[in-house]
Amino acid sequence: MPQHNQDRREQGDRYATLTPDELAAVDAQWRAANYLSAGQVYLLANPLLTEPLEPRHIKPRLLGHWGTSPGLNLIHAHLNRVIRARDLDTIAVWGPGHGGPAVIANSWLDGSYSETYPDITRDAAGMGRLFKQFSFPGGVPSHVAPETPGSIHEGGELGYSLAHAYGAAFDNPDLLVACVVGDGEAETGPLAASWHANKFLDPRHDGAVLPILHLNGYKIANPAVLARLPESELDDLLRGYGHHPLHVSGDKPEVVHQELAWALDTALERIAAVQHAARHEGATRRPRWPVIVLRTPKGWTGPAEVDGLPVEGTWRSHQIPLKAARENPEHLRELERWLRSYRPEELFDADGRPTADVLAQLPAGQRRLGGNPHANGGLLLRSLPTPPVEDRAVPVDTPGTTAHEPTEALGEVLERLMEATAERRDFRLVGPDETASNRLQAVYRATGKAWEAETLPVDENLARGGRVMEVLSEHLCQGWLEGYLLTGRHGLFSSYEAFVHIVDSMANQHIKWLRTSRRLPWRRPTASLNYLLTSHVWRQDHNGFSHQDPGFVDHVLNKSPEVVRVYLPPDTNTLLAVAEHVLASRDYVNVVVAGKQPCFDWLSLPHARAHCARGAGIWEWAGSEADNREPDVVLACAGDVPTQETLAAADLLHRHLPGLAVRVVNVVDIARLMPADQHPHGLSDRDYDALFTRDRPVIFAYHGYPWLIHRLTYRRAHHDDLHVRGYMEEGTTTTPFDMVVRNNLDRYRLVMDVIDRVPGLAVRAAHVRQHMVDTRYRHGRWIREYGTDLPEVADWKWGARG
């Protein structure tokens, strides 16, 4: 017995936790699930092996991952026992999600699969369809996926299981989230960081996470690092993570059953004790939560050797142990031997229904892991009581006269929202140590920052049970929020714009999850994942080039248009209008780009709401069009800084070329630019032309990479005469205005663009153009000398123009 367990020995006998009946029941469940897992991988027909196995019963393409499945089945069977015995409200997160067959098998066994997919009945016919559909065209994916009942976690890209588990547990005090962490996944950065999430879990307001580190020893082709540590070193590591480890290892089923049952009982008693102490005895010290370390062979119970090479217990069992079962009679015989080793005749009756032995300890109804409503969070979702934003809006009499920090006003809205959800506890704000840096600090008046580790008198706004989550890991922020949303709650992720790329791949996976979920009628809509990207490319005064990247918008716009929405509100009131919209939305990924620096107020709240509802519109007050004719030029803009430069350019044009008819168009909802058949928000060509004209030059000042606008508009009329300015990777530590000059997005350059593009102006306005050139040159000399922006730029206001 590992010495690390000695201190817990008194709590139970690790070798005799289960009665013989209990042992038989978990073993029967395990064997049944193993049989069903292998069957999904291999069998096209003859699911109950009622006749000798023949090549025609074998799928023509053998796809899937066997290796992790028996371990997942073992854990599932044991979770079933304790759920039933203790009437636990439990969901499971399966980190080694390649083991899709295992989770599907167990859902079929407990009946939740057939309830979700009525054609996959819990009988021989249904078993046949269950087997055939797996990794089959038109069927179900090989991983745990949205299609899998009971799952909130895609089993494709690895690393996020534990973060998802914590996200599910936050504000769910009665929930147990069992989280199986694979030893391959454990090598990833996000998973490695996730172990410290226990410093953010409050035993009073949050549920429990029980990590089960499954060491089956191998990844695709290599041993796993954690599996090759001496047990004492691994024990140190887990204690260093703040956990109390319980080690179980072996390859004898009857021994492992007893030990795992003991470990689960011990862990659950410890969890109950922790929660009782925190909830009823006033304990405030950070507890040591249990973790189970389960060491069993990869591909356990599968073929020990194939073609003379060891398979069970090695990486060779990762995918398909018997690759040639259809072509090679020896493989076929070995497969039949393997499948019959589970004694299917004891597990399923003649009609293919699970026998009473298998069903003996299964939980029922919503207690089933495949049937728990937390794993279909839309069932539990309540509309967010978003407070009216009216009293946080800024008054705007004359546009461009006053300035506010947009995110600061949003912070006050979030403060109200935190107050309104103080009892319900179904809204969280996550961000990497930047809530105040992003000017959302008003929220602290309503709730603190979750923090269970040591506090010192100098600390501010830390609180056990706080619902602002700050940790210097975008991965944790994203993972927590995903887990929180998919279990039926709401949230917002605020990030520095550049560093949200850290979670590009997680965003991909979440968008894919939502796209698939939307097509599954039984998956109920969940709250959207809302990004607030601030501290953006144009205002990185303290940082510079490394912090300048507006490309997340490009990244998400590659993904499914039914899920992705992008908004660039140009001022405070438009940010508030966008915020009320996205917080009420469902099943989207909303990307909101907004500044935290003082920004001119352009629109009153009613105008802002109307403008955001349209998504793109003409700002008549900013233009100089005559009523009855098309303008000479359209100045379009999207984003706060480009809008400011565009308005300043319109001002310059008004002064220097008063006869020019200028139209100003502002775009908030960037997908408006897309063709209507490519995005649900896309404008019809007629509506697009009504904004941008069919034949006038358009100078478009865009917040991000300029070619994005071309990628969205290339099919539009007169696209040849659309000229876009934006960020071109020209950055450094410099002033705000120097940044726009370096990227040719400045007001003077925009005026030059107008003169260059409007027919006839080149000669007529040559002197104006030269004045612009001279001013830019003067800017260059000024900034090198004084390090600040030109006074005429710093002092400019739209509202003060003549």
Place this chain on the structure above:
Amino acid sequence: MPQHNQDRREQGDRYATLTPDELAAVDAQWRAANYLSAGQVYLLANPLLTEPLEPRHIKPRLLGHWGTSPGLNLIHAHLNRVIRARDLDTIAVWGPGHGGPAVIANSWLDGSYSETYPDITRDAAGMGRLFKQFSFPGGVPSHVAPETPGSIHEGGELGYSLAHAYGAAFDNPDLLVACVVGDGEAETGPLAASWHANKFLDPRHDGAVLPILHLNGYKIANPAVLARLPESELDDLLRGYGHHPLHVSGDKPEVVHQELAWALDTALERIAAVQHAARHEGATRRPRWPVIVLRTPKGWTGPAEVDGLPVEGTWRSHQIPLKAARENPEHLRELERWLRSYRPEELFDADGRPTADVLAQLPAGQRRLGGNPHANGGLLLRSLPTPPVEDRAVPVDTPGTTAHEPTEALGEVLERLMEATAERRDFRLVGPDETASNRLQAVYRATGKAWEAETLPVDENLARGGRVMEVLSEHLCQGWLEGYLLTGRHGLFSSYEAFVHIVDSMANQHIKWLRTSRRLPWRRPTASLNYLLTSHVWRQDHNGFSHQDPGFVDHVLNKSPEVVRVYLPPDTNTLLAVAEHVLASRDYVNVVVAGKQPCFDWLSLPHARAHCARGAGIWEWAGSEADNREPDVVLACAGDVPTQETLAAADLLHRHLPGLAVRVVNVVDIARLMPADQHPHGLSDRDYDALFTRDRPVIFAYHGYPWLIHRLTYRRAHHDDLHVRGYMEEGTTTTPFDMVVRNNLDRYRLVMDVIDRVPGLAVRAAHVRQHMVDTRYRHGRWIREYGTDLPEVADWKWGARG
């Protein structure tokens, strides 16, 4: 004294390691660097405080990060001592790279800064310029950056310091890499995963990494998790990571100096003992490398309080402790008091030169951290002895008759390359557990997979000192390779295409590093970072939707065109031709997308080389053009699967519409499509038109998101008649051909596109179009029934056409 250090007490006296002279020298260095750090943040003039401080001496915009600087200065001074005392070859990686002023200050002190930037002389005038340039327009960034002598690590995005340090240490047996890890950075996933990199460091062939975990307690606005663990828990954690921790903490300089000196001496002796045992005594057991834990106040020696609030030792010292030094006389007085507290008159002579006390223990020449050539790796770079690829090329008599796995052939080239560098040890292959999965396994014949943890008899290809690096963390792969390349070596990163998005943000930062380095004449070119993206979107048979994302190409093409290159070789020989090119290149990020599944051979090696050198070209043999007229249609393609479908479509057109003049254009170098003024590889309009015509429809089958092609070509002639097919996020677990059908990239759809787009064909070829529609319908029925591709698709060969 922390109990964890008791076991090492006998090795030295932690309270009296330094002689009084040594103590005075490190303290003088520290004070000087602190003075210079604060000076950079605040002073526009009066650098030596020769007159009382006045508002006009203060910068108009106070930007930068003071909080971390004194800790970095302390470590730098102590590293200087041991480097000099032990004549160590050392570079340092500064994880808290926001402390740019600290690293710059020390480089100025040791003279390396003035050697690099001769106008920043080591005297009063130079000090004045040093101060002014910091975070000033046209000056230097506030972070450690390419501009900083001695650095290989950008201090912007956090999390990669330790991975960079290991990368630098690999195959540099005589190098010590000191790596300062901030407690903020330590919360990130990549850093958390990096601690386990010691399982991949071979004490015989590799140098040493000495992590120095600097706990200054706070991030931007919050305490740091590791800083708030009980010391015993942190000690468990670091032991669990396989390290031997040495703890130093305090806020009394004279005590901390002694303890840190003791810890450094102890760590270096331990490192020397480990290396001696491995290199001379045959030790093979994984050693416990030392780690130093340094706990000192954030903003140490800065203002204790400002405006009545504590600053030193809190998060309030993160950036600018005295924010209003120019406007508020009290802040100005406090700043002067603070600066004079370092006693600059003892540290700099009347001419502003460092005094003998400060210079007493500085290393000289290449031993200086600011002057070590490993940190300007191009100085050490040797050309790679890439073997001729001739004998790995596949013979091609008739195109499209035979098929090979492109990456398998590349694996054989890499095998030769590993052999050729067996002594030099300056090439490594990294990848997340996928070398064999990506079919590069031939490389194992020449070298093993680096692995220092336990091995079992069943393991294959593991080797201490192996130069294939496999770990299930794209972050570690990328970080290791970056560190390896920037210290003057070569490498290749092979990744599943979808999951390379995990390192989107790291790729951003590396591209930014290279873009900046290229503009610094003193930074010598380093080997390119080469990505091989395989297991791509079209062949995810075992996985499905979660593994399908071709968007990394879009991501990198947003970045600086002088750095980014993208290649899509369509077959084995073109992959080999691209590989020889990218392996010899410098200062690029090369993205190569290539399949691992059997793929038709189209071009012989000579043709492949010529085609890749052109980057895009007409495949006359595949078309049906008459000599003297333009074709009726251009079928363009990029990527292996699109090329196959395009050739199959050309075959169908040849059979069904033999009179149609078809041109086939294949694009390998995707930037060829860009305008010549936007990318160095961009084709002139004339050359573009010679390929794509000025007025014929182009049907472009592209590997990735189709709109990328539009974004690259929107300025080209006749862009309205360019029709692109590609991946549209329609994926699942299905067959290869079903994938292309679902995304309208299949041969039948391409033929339909031709019929729809070529004037006059719609009616004349209506029957052919209907045949295509029927075949696609038949495909749908077939696949739902049998789960395999249509036999006529599976059996198709170009070489067999009539």
